[in-house]
Amino acid sequence: MKRVTIADIARQAGVSKSQVSYALNDRPGVAEPTRQRILAVAAEAGFRANSSARALAGGPSRVVGLALRRPAQTLAVEPFFMELVGGLEAELSAHGFALLLQMVTDDRAETTLYQQWASDRRVDGVLICDTRIDDERPALVSRLALPAIVIGPPVAGGSPPSVWSDDARPMTEAVEYLTALGHRRIARIAGLRELAHTTVRTAAFERICAERGLTETTVRWTDYTGASGAQATRELLDAAGPPTALIYDNDIMAVAGLAVAQELGLTVPADLSMIAWDDSPICALVHPTLTALAHDIGAYGAHAARQLLSLMAGRPIASSQAEPAHLVPRGSTAPPPEIRMSAG
Numbered sequence: 001m002k003r004v005t006i007a008d009i010a011r012q013a014g015v016s017k018s019q020v021s022y023a024l025n026d027r028p029g030v031a032e033p034t035r036q037r038i039l040a041v042a043a044e045a046g047f048r049a050n051s052s053a054r055a056l057a058g059g060p061s062r063v064v065g066l067a068l069r070r071p072a073q074t075l076a077v078e079p080f081f082m083e084l085v086g087g088l089e090a091e092l093s094a095h096g097f098a099l100l101l102q103m104v105t106d107d108r109a110e111t112t113l114y115q116q117w118a119s120d121r122r123v124d125g126v127l128i129c130d131t132r133i134d135d136e137r138p139a140l141v142s143r144l145a146l147p148a149i150v151i152g153p154p155v156a157g158g159s160p161p162s163v164w165s166d167d168a169r170p171m172t173e174a175v176e177y178l179t180a181l182g183h184r185r186i187a188r189i190a191g192l193r194e195l196a197h198t199t200v201r202t203a204a205f206e207r208i209c210a211e212r213g214l215t216e217t218t219v220r221w222t223d224y225t226g227a228s229g230a231q232a233t234r235e236l237l238d239a240a241g242p243p244t245a246l247i248y249d250n251d252i253m254a255v256a257g258l259a260v261a262q263e264l265g266l267t268v269p270a271d272l273s274m275i276a277w278d279d280s281p282i283c284a285l286v287h288p289t290l291t292a293l294a295h296d297i298g299a300y301g302a303h304a305a306r307q308l309l310s311l312m313a314g315r316p317i318a319s320s321q322a323e324p325a326h327l328v329p330r331g332s333t334a335p336p337p338e339i340r341m342s343a344g
Contacts, residue, residue: 004045013041064092064308065100065123067110069130078224078252079280080297084151087301088127095309097124111140118144125312127151127304128160131196149308151300153196154319161311162319163304167197168204170293170325171247174275175208177327178245182339183273185216187243189232189253193221201249216241222253229253233260237272244336245273251280254290258332269334279328288331295325 006024010017015034022030023038024047030038066088068081089099100123104110114137117123125147128137138155141148148160155162178186188205191198202219209217220236222228229248236243237260248254254276258268266272268288276283279294300322311317 004042004047009038009042009045009047012045013038061121061124062096063098063100063123064088064305065102065113065117065126066129067102067104067113067126069104069106069110071103077226078250079282080250080278083280083297084129084301087298087303088305090298091302091305092309097309107136110137114140114144114146118146125149125308127308130192131155132194133196133199135196147308147311149304149311149317151304153200161307161317163300163307163322164319165295165300165322166324167200170277170295170327171201171204172208173327174247174293175205175212175214177329178247178273178275178333179212179214181245181273181333182335183245184214184336185241185243186214186245186247187217187236188219188247189229189236189249189257190219190221191224191249198249205247216243218243222249224250224253226252226256230256230260233257234264237261237264237266243272245275245333247275247277249277251276251278251283251290251292254292255282255286258286258290269332271337273333273336275327275333277325279325283330291330291333292328293325294328295323299323 006017006020010020013020015038019030019034020038020042022028023035024042066085085099085101092099102113104113114126117126123146126141128141128148128150129152131137131150131152135155138148138150138160142159150160150162151164152162153164175186186209188202190202205217205219218236220232222232229252232253233246233256236246246254246257248257254274258274261268261272261274268274274290276290276292278297279292283290283292303320303322307317307320
């Protein structure tokens with residue numbers, strides 16, 4: 001079949017090619033009735049604009065970029081990112097935008113990628129994940145005039161705007177729940193130390209433990225993988241005076257930690273309680289089922305996408321807060337052994 005061109009649409013709609021271009025690229029200069037007639041003709045003809053040609057012509061590419069500075073296998077094993085990408089893609093595709101996801105290895109590669117996207121007009125906007133302390137990416141995309149939304153805690157100066165969830169509240173809820181059960185030795189198996197949201201969680205953990213008078217607490221840093229979560233769990237449980245409760249920064253590490261505990265002959269939750277951050281389906285599939293800090297990650301991604309779409313449309317956008325995670329008690333938490341023994 002012959003590919004439909006702008007000239008074909010102009011002829012059928014009885015307008016000039018420039019008017020067709022303006023209408024298809026959502027640019028001013030075309031009366032609204034004419035714009036709707038052009039769009040109707042284009043839709044009936046099955047016209048699909050080439051994003052590269054549209055960008056070269058000064059029109060929007062209708063593509064949003066997301067760079068992730070994590071190993072590619074992260075997407076295969078960590079449900080958080082799959083649910084986030086699913087929420088982003090669902091919202092963007094509903095408005096005719098595509099999501100361009102690219103994995104990068106380090107700071108330099110990510111910086112180069114943003115520069116290429118901007119110079120080639122490959123994307124209309126970007127989403128920034130995994131913000132770090134003293135992160136330079138928000139300032140970089142501002143210099144490149146790339147509309148951006150940060151998925152994470154607000155950055156200094158408030159630009160670009162952020163979509164974020166208060167991780168201090170669920171961390172506080174988790175520690176209070178464990179202390180109410182009677183736990184006094186609580187450890188946290190955290191993710192990457194330099195991430196902004198990790199810093200928020202750590203500060204909340206240390207604050208609430210101090211307020212509750214807990215002195216036998218510790219934090220171990222990992223790279224979020226199951227292997228690092230298993231190693232941290234083993235080290236903690238092999239130490240003198242091991243914790244009676246563990247809080248993990250993601251569900252993959254919690255599942256790996258559960259396997260380590262069972263390998264060491266411990267019964268969960270009789271000997272050890274566990275809480276996982278992010279309540280993916282795997283939390284309900286293992287035995288015992290994992291108590292988790294749950295939030296709707298898909299809705300979180302969709303909200304970020306809507307904010308970016310509004311920003312790209314020229315509307316002023318401020319940072320906004322999503323619903324924080326909340327505790328979902330399941331079979332992996334119970335009073336510590338000494339409490340049950342004294343009660344018996």
